[in-house]
Amino acid sequence: MSRAEDQQAIALAGLFQAASLVEQIATRGMVPQNSFETSLASLFVTNPDTTEEIYGGVHDLPINLSQGFRGLNELLDKSKAEQNKDVIRYGLSIIHLERKLNKRPDLLQNIGERLDKITQQARYFAEEGTDLKDNPAAFTHPTVVANIASLYQDTLSTFSFRIQVTGEPRHLQNAENAAKIRALLLAGVRAAMLWRQVGGKRWHLLFFKSRLRPSVKLITGRN
Helix, strand or coil: CCHHHHHHHHHHHHHHHHHHHHHHHHHHCCCCHHHHHHHHHHHHCCCCCCCHHHHCCCCCHHHHCHHHHHHHHHHHCHHHHHHHHHHHHHHHHHHHHHHHHCCCHHHHHHHHHHHHHHHHHHHCCCCCCCCHHHCHHHHHCHHHHHHHHHHHHHCHHHCCCCCCCCCCHHHHCCHHHHHHHHHHHHHHHHHHHHHHHCCCCCCHHHHCHHHHHHHHHHHHCCC
């Protein structure tokens, strides 16, 4: 197994965690806080030394991306894939959306600049005297989530291709839930971008599934 395959497994876990959280909000109206924090905080790790650092580091990776690795395992298992078809659909749609975004350097620049501003806003909600790196909860404050959601609407929502999220109307019509879903979709696009940067390609999901399994087992077995 190669380092590249480990990195691709981590990026895909980040992607499918965002997709899984979107599905949970749409159908249940709630998500695990730690997973939500991990996904949104990943948007603001812009110069990591390692892929693991984007999601909290090697030690915490199996916990921080537990939902993502579960979703990735289900993608690799045909018997479970059918049970979670919405999560897989969201994940594949996110990959498609990232490919479109990659062709728009103007939007990429806009996203980067606005994320920098949102980072400054998040500092107001972090514990005094601590680094944002140690305060992922600051990125899930409703004001910050709303700003991330607005960024998604102003950029990715302008494409003709839209990700159709289905679920319970009472959850989807809730403004706070809608903002969380858009923010998570942006986090998913960030993970898809990472996956492409470390060599991932869409057809790998069809033909290289067996290569991902050892990496998933190795990473999730770390303590």
